[in-house]
Amino acid sequence: MDLRPISTLPTDDERAAVDAVLGAPGVVPQALREARGRRHLLLPGLHAIQDRCGWVSAGALGYLCERLHVPPAEAYGVASFYALFALSARPPTALHVCDDLACHAAGAPALIATLTQRLGPAGETRAGATWHPSPCLGLCERAPAAMLTVAGAAPRATAWGPVDAAACVDAVARGEAPTPAPALIPQRGRAAYPERLLARVGVVDPTSLDAYRAAGGYAALRLALERGPAFVLREVTDSGLVGRGGAAFPTGRKWAAVAAQAGRPKYLVCNADESEPGTFKDRVLMEEDPFALIEAMTIAGTTVGAEQGFLYLRGEYPLARARLTAALAAARERGLLGDDVMGRGVRFDIELRLGAGAYICGEETALFASLEGFRGEPRTKPPFPVEAGLFGRPTVVNNVETLVNVLGIVRDGAAAYRALGTAGSPGTRLFCVSGKVARPGLFELPFGVTLRALLELAGADDPAAVLLGGAAGTFVGRDDLDLPLTFEDTRAAGATLGSGVVLVLDRTVALGPVLARIAQFFRDESCGQCVPCRVGTVRQEELITRLARGKPHGTVATERALLAELGQCMRDASICGLGQTASSAIESAVARLKVFADEVTP
Amino acid sequence: MIRLPIYPAEPRRRPTDGPVRDVALTIDGAAVRVPEGATVLDACAAAGIEVPTLCFAANLTPVNACRICVVELEGARTLVPSCSRTVEAGMVVRTDSPRVRTARKLVLELLGSSVDLSATPHVARWIERYDAHPARFGPAAAPAAAGARDAAAPGHHHVGDGATAATVAQPAKVDNDLFVRDYGKCILCYKCVEACGDDAQHTYAIAVAGRGFDARISTELATPLPDSACVFCGNCVNACPTGALVFTREFELRRDGQWDEARQQETTTVCPYCGVGCAITLRTQDNQVVRVTSPLDSSVTGGNLCVKGRFGWQYVGDRPPPDTK
Numbered sequence: 001m002d003l004r005p006i007s008t009l010p011t012d013d014e015r016a017a018v019d020a021v022l023g024a025p026g027v028v029p030q031a032l033r034e035a036r037g038r039r040h041l042l043l044p045g046l047h048a049i050q051d052r053c054g055w056v057s058a059g060a061l062g063y064l065c066e067r068l069h070v071p072p073a074e075a076y077g078v079a080s081f082y083a084l085f086a087l088s089a090r091p092p093t094a095l096h097v098c099d100d101l102a103c104h105a106a107g108a109p110a111l112i113a114t115l116t117q118r119l120g121p122a123g124e125t126r127a128g129a130t131w132h133p134s135p136c137l138g139l140c141e142r143a144p145a146a147m148l149t150v151a152g153a154a155p156r157a158t159a160w161g162p163v164d165a166a167a168c169v170d171a172v173a174r175g176e177a178p179t180p181a182p183a184l185i186p187q188r189g190r191a192a193y194p195e196r197l198l199a200r201v202g203v204v205d206p207t208s209l210d211a212y213r214a215a216g217g218y219a220a221l222r223l224a225l226e227r228g229p230a231f232v233l234r235e236v237t238d239s240g241l242v243g244r245g246g247a248a249f250p251t252g253r254k255w256a257a258v259a260a261q262a263g264r265p266k267y268l269v270c271n272a273d274e275s276e277p278g279t280f281k282d283r284v285l286m287e288e289d290p291f292a293l294i295e296a297m298t299i300a301g302t303t304v305g306a307e308q309g310f311l312y313l314r315g316e317y318p319l320a321r322a323r324l325t326a327a328l329a330a331a332r333e334r335g336l337l338g339d340d341v342m343g344r345g346v347r348f349d350i351e352l353r354l355g356a357g358a359y360i361c362g363e364e365t366a367l368f369a370s371l372e373g374f375r376g377e378p379r380t381k382p383p384f385p386v387e388a389g390l391f392g393r394p395t396v397v398n399n400v401e402t403l404v405n406v407l408g409i410v411r412d413g414a415a416a417y418r419a420l421g422t423a424g425s426p427g428t429r430l431f432c433v434s435g436k437v438a439r440p441g442l443f444e445l446p447f448g449v450t451l452r453a454l455l456e457l458a459g460a461d462d463p464a465a466v467l468l469g470g471a472a473g474t475f476v477g478r479d480d481l482d483l484p485l486t487f488e489d490t491r492a493a494g495a496t497l498g499s500g501v502v503l504v505l506d507r508t509v510a511l512g513p514v515l516a517r518i519a520q521f522f523r524d525e526s527c528g529q530c531v532p533c534r535v536g537t538v539r540q541e542e543l544i545t546r547l548a549r550g551k552p553h554g555t556v557a558t559e560r561a562l563l564a565e566l567g568q569c570m571r572d573a574s575i576c577g578l579g580q581t582a583s584s585a586i587e588s589a590v591a592r593l594k595v596f597a598d599e600v601t602p
Numbered sequence: 603m604i605r606l607p608i609y610p611a612e613p614r615r616r617p618t619d620g621p622v623r624d625v626a627l628t629i630d631g632a633a634v635r636v637p638e639g640a641t642v643l644d645a646c647a648a649a650g651i652e653v654p655t656l657c658f659a660a661n662l663t664p665v666n667a668c669r670i671c672v673v674e675l676e677g678a679r680t681l682v683p684s685c686s687r688t689v690e691a692g693m694v695v696r697t698d699s700p701r702v703r704t705a706r707k708l709v710l711e712l713l714g715s716s717v718d719l720s721a722t723p724h725v726a727r728w729i730e731r732y733d734a735h736p737a738r739f740g741p742a743a744a745p746a747a748a749g750a751r752d753a754a755a756p757g758h759h760h761v762g763d764g765a766t767a768a769t770v771a772q773p774a775k776v777d778n779d780l781f782v783r784d785y786g787k788c789i790l791c792y793k794c795v796e797a798c799g800d801d802a803q804h805t806y807a808i809a810v811a812g813r814g815f816d817a818r819i820s821t822e823l824a825t826p827l828p829d830s831a832c833v834f835c836g837n838c839v840n841a842c843p844t845g846a847l848v849f850t851r852e853f854e855l856r857r858d859g860q861w862d863e864a865r866q867q868e869t870t871t872v873c874p875y876c877g878v879g880c881a882i883t884l885r886t887q888d889n890q891v892v893r894v895t896s897p898l899d900s901s902v903t904g905g906n907l908c909v910k911g912r913f914g915w916q917y918v919g920d921r922p923p924p925d926t927k
């Protein structure tokens with residue numbers, strides 16, 4: 001492969017940003033050798049340029065390609081895949097304003113209209129700043145939310161909420177956002193549900209390793225290293241823990257499969273890409289209890305025989321990034337990560353990697369592609385990640401909440417874990433409650449509590465429509481409030497818990513535009529690889545937009561039939577879960593809530 | 603600074619070692635035996651069942667992106683792409699069930715309503731077979747202006763009123779004398795990218811850029827081909843199943859309504875230039891060379907040629923020599 005470079009030269013700043021990630025360049029033959037096998041640094045390199053300069057110029061892209069020996073066309077294909085990278089000149093200050101579901105219910109459309117007046121149309125540069133609408137920022141309990149990014153030698157990013165137009169205009173003008181408030185845990189003092197995952201949240205200082213240890217931290221890792229992998233595997237399997245990322249796969253089975261693989265290296269990946277609209281549980285855990293995730297990843301890695309873990313964090317979570325970066329450094333310094341974990345002769349370390357604005361990168365195989373420096377396009381399964389995952393090696397990939405559950409399982413045993421929840425869904429579950437409720441926030445309930453009890457706790461007076469599981473989930477209505485929140489009961493009811501989203505809409509919220517926003521989301525986030533999803537999500541958006549405007553092609557009934565056929569094709573023939581679930585929430589609203597049931601009178 | 607662990611290079615695909623056994627499976631009720639490692643598509647062919655394919659080619663790594671080849675596999679939650687799914691003993695496959703027919707019909711409708719398929723072989727027949735009606739999604743939206751699709755930002759799109767169906771229609775890119783990129787006909791099958799990259803040419807001049815419906819085949823920064831890494835081997839043109847990549851002569855004839863397969867013939871010969879001796883097939887119309895290909899099963903070329911064999915035939919007629927730069 002003999003590459004033709006981009007002829008534009010980088011600026012000094014761009015060169016410095018890339019060199020800060022890759023190290024200073026060597027002499028040419030050595031540089032070539034060192035470039036081989038470093039493709040995975042493409043995304044970190046693009047982030048460094050974006051953070052330093054506010055956009056990725058031709059010269060900067062060319063320099064990065066030269067350093068990594070990546071063909072420019074491929075690097076361009078990667079850079080243009082991610083929403084957080086700008087490929088045309090953009091000012092250093094950018095405001096991303098959420099107009100997704102919870103924020104929509106909290107007045108985002110009016111906010112966007114006001115900002116269009118006061119800051120100019122989205123994407124336009126005024127006074128050294130620009131703004132964009134954004135999909136869910138994972139701050140739904142504080143809707144409406146926004147994120148400010150300021151590029152430079154010391155780049156800053158803050159995501160916060162609730163915002164109003166004045167706060168947005170002020171933040172853009174000053175290049176400075178308010179300090180985000182701590183997490184909301186409304187169940188405290190209201191209900192006697194035991195807190196397992198939330199126990200330290202808002203209680204123990206998340207910036208202090210000593211405080212974490214004083215609160216019982218690292219007891220589980222000590223025990224795991226003393227008793228060995230077989231013990232941990234047995235407890236995790238016996239606990240019946242299933243994944244919290246959405247697919248509900250038994251964690252013990254996954255770990256055992258990778259532990260049984262002979263070859264090295266193996267990898268552990270923590271999926272912290274949390275981008276499902278309405279989801280914010282992983283963010284709260286990482287911001288408020290970062291050491292717990294690091295300890296849990298260390299247990300997982302040492303159990304399955306991985307020496308390297310990757311924490312793939314959503315790019316829009318600046319506070320979680322700062323807390324995790326500090327926590328990783330502290331753990332490394334104290335020998336809790338590294339070549340000799342806890343002095344027991346095992347090696348394990350964790351690298352933090354950032355996503356760049358692509359919901360699809362939460363799909364596990366797309367996540368691998370992204371980590372490897374490719375476009376976040378899902379891969380066909382089989383082969384499954386436990387055989388051929390990251391870099392083609394056996395890989396465990398788990399959600400943040402799944403992993404944090406492991407601490408209690410190892411410390412207290414599988415039997416104690418199963419004391420809460422149901423036989424089919426043991427333990428507790430985090431629920432991200434947002435929308436039209438008096439007390440939005442993160443709730444931890446034993447599996448089996450009913451939706452009604454959760455909504456009462458959150459103060460939902462008029463739950464006309466409840467979206468369970470996010471944009472890829474299902475709507476339920478008033479008739480479904482006695483649904484016990486377990487995997488088995490939701491499945492039997494044709495619904496899903498998904499990522500734990502409980503988004504409440506009351507009668508004041510028109511469902512047509514909400515469904516249109518969901519359809520827009522899938523069109524924006526489809527990776528574009530397969531026809532059913534790439535074109536299907538476009539046709540679905542067009543169809544829902546027509547129905548929401550009361551302007552169907554033909555009758556509403558023919559449009560509903562077309563939607564059903566489209567949904568079947570996307571569900572049956574798409575490559576990955578995105579396309580397979582892209583019509584799920586919309587079809588459930590049509591079926592259960594009778595949206596678009598009436599013919600429009602012309 | 604981030605620590606730099608050393609990783610193995612990306613894995614390459616399937617080694618086939620050891621003796622090859624036969625695998626027995628059932629397709630549409632009939633017993634079929636094929637060698638292990640064969641795909642379900644191979645097995646369907648062995649059973650004499652025609653399965654439509656668009657993104658599959660025997661000499662390229664399957665990307666299973668178009669999904670027109672899906673079949674129903676007993677026990678699987680979703681349909682599976684036959685072009686890339688390896689056979690397993692005891693598989694029970696259906697190629698014409700209602701679910702398969704609906705999926706194929708919709709794939710044809712989705713493509714037919716967004717892409718100009720007029721130069722894609724077989725599609726008209728499949729549209730009839732699956733009773734597809736691309737017009738169900740409404741009238742086509744206005745074509746994009748030149749360069750507009752190249753500038754689309756991921757994660758954002760203009761939200762319309764749903765009255766018209768978005769398409770990839772756009773002016774053809776004519777930036778060199780040898781071939782035209784008419785991306786209004788592109789179904790994004792990835793074949794050109796594979797032919798330019800890992801599977802044949804290793805030049806990596808083009809890749810998929812953008813995301814979702816805005817995904818497109820592009821050089822870096824949408825630079826014109828002569829300024830890119832392209833060496834004008836034409837292997838991408840050879841791989842393109844839709845006529846989106848088309849030799850300039852053929853593009854002009856089709857544009858002018860002069861393309862007439864009844865007046866054409868194919869002559870297989872050997873490239874006159876170097877000592878490698880690549881097999882080439884000259885397609886001629888009225889004694890003028892209109893297209894040069896190489897047989898996919900040629901042991902010398904595997905279907906690929908270089909710029910000389912592919913484009914250096916002007917001297918055969920009386921056209922002026924090519925000017926690549």
Ligand SMILES: Cc1cc2nc3c(=O)[nH]c(=O)nc-3n(C[C@H](O)[C@H](O)[C@H](O)COP(=O)(O)O)c2cc1C
Pocket residue numbers: 242243244245246247248249251271272273274275276359360361362363364365397398399400402403576577578
């Ligand atoms: C489109 C899509 C997006 C996803 N996003 C996430 C995500 O943000 N976080 C997550 O943990 N899992 C996500 N998943 C599920 C992952 O593919 C995978 O199943 C999960 O990370 C496995 O971890 P678990 O077993 O602990 O749940 C997503 C799946 C799809 C199809």
Ligand code: SF4
Pocket residue numbers: 360377378525526527528529530531533534574575576577578579580
């Ligand atoms: S279903 Fe959608 S997101 Fe998934 S691979 Fe296909 S196009 Fe990409």
Ligand code: SF4
Pocket residue numbers: 797798803805806807808831832833834835836837838839
């Ligand atoms: S002509 Fe050859 S080098 Fe140029 S884009 Fe096509 S395959 Fe690549």
Ligand code: SF4
Pocket residue numbers: 787788789790791792793794795819838841842843844845846847
């Ligand atoms: S240009 Fe042709 S070969 Fe390339 S992706 Fe489009 S249809 Fe396929």
Ligand code: FES
Pocket residue numbers: 098099100101102103104135136137138139140143144145277278279
């Ligand atoms: S932060 Fe706006 S919907 Fe989640």
Ligand code: FES
Pocket residue numbers: 654655656657658665666667668669670671672683684685686
């Ligand atoms: S031919 Fe199999 S997916 Fe395209």
